[in-house]
Amino acid sequence: ETGVTQSPTHLIKTRGQQVTLRCSSQSGHNTVSWYQQALGQGPQFIFQYYREEENGRGNFPPRFSGLQFPNYSSELNVNALELDDSALYLCASSPGLAVETQYFGPGTRLLVL
Amino acid sequence: KQEVTQIPAALSVPEGENLVLNCSFTDSAIYNLQWFRQDPGKGLTSLLLIQSSQREQTSGRLNASLDKSSGRSTLYIAASQPGDSATYLCAVEGGATNKLIFGTGTLLAVQP
Numbered sequence: 490e491t492g493v494t495q496s497p498t499h500l501i502k503t504r505g506q507q508v509t510l511r512c513s514s515q516s517g518h519n520t521v522s523w524y525q526q527a528l529g530q531g532p533q534f535i536f537q538y539y540r541e542e543e544n545g546r547g548n549f550p551p552r553f554s555g556l557q558f559p560n561y562s563s564e565l566n567v568n569a570l571e572l573d574d575s576a577l578y579l580c581a582s583s584p585g586l587a588v589e590t591q592y593f594g595p596g597t598r599l600l601v602l
Numbered sequence: 603k604q605e606v607t608q609i610p611a612a613l614s615v616p617e618g619e620n621l622v623l624n625c626s627f628t629d630s631a632i633y634n635l636q637w638f639r640q641d642p643g644k645g646l647t648s649l650l651l652i653q654s655s656q657r658e659q660t661s662g663r664l665n666a667s668l669d670k671s672s673g674r675s676t677l678y679i680a681a682s683q684p685g686d687s688a689t690y691l692c693a694v695e696g697g698a699t700n701k702l703i704f705g706t707g708t709l710l711a712v713q714p
Contacts, residue, residue: 534703
């Protein structure tokens with residue numbers, strides 16, 4: 490167990506809808522990163538939050554947005570869902586920005602129909 | 603732009619065999635390299651973390667090496683077991699953010 494939880498575990502949405510995915514990090518972990526993993530691919534970096542501020546973003550459009558809260562929880566929001574958004578969404582937390590091991594949650598499987 | 607490649611994409615071996623998984627990356631300016639294990643539909647479990655100044659790390663039957671200058675890493679699994687069946691991902695970290703760049707993984711099946 491990594492101490493990182495995600496909800497929901499599975500989700501089905503239709504194209505054009507909006508979705509919110511949640512992540513709960515370990516206490517004291519000030520950094521959370523989100524990754525998208527399409528079927529058969531490695532995870533791709535979406536963005537990172539450090540102490541509630543965005544601290545780096547991958548090659549994802551603005552309809553992917555996030556929030557991080559003081560209680561070590563965070564959200565990934567995706568607007569105007571597209572079929573290609575179907576993937577496993579992973580969050581990972583770490584105590585700070587220094588080089589260290591990130592702890593991954595189990596992921597949320599999103600299916601867009 | 604950093605690119606990470608893993609070979610082979612899939613591997614099937616009989617139980618007890620020793621095996622090597624390969625990972626290559628295009629930009630040698632990395633902070634570290636990690637090997638992860640992913641079971642079907644699950645999140646990632648970190649197996650080994652090699653800092654850029656290190657050459658290898660060992661944990662039980664696993665040994666990972668890093669050659670920054672050639673942009674290569676290998677994961678050696680000794681005496682493979684059916685429980686080792688999973689997808690193995692390597693990832694490099696570089697840049698100001700704690701951002702990992704992953705390969706596409708090697709799907710390992712160990713036959714009893």
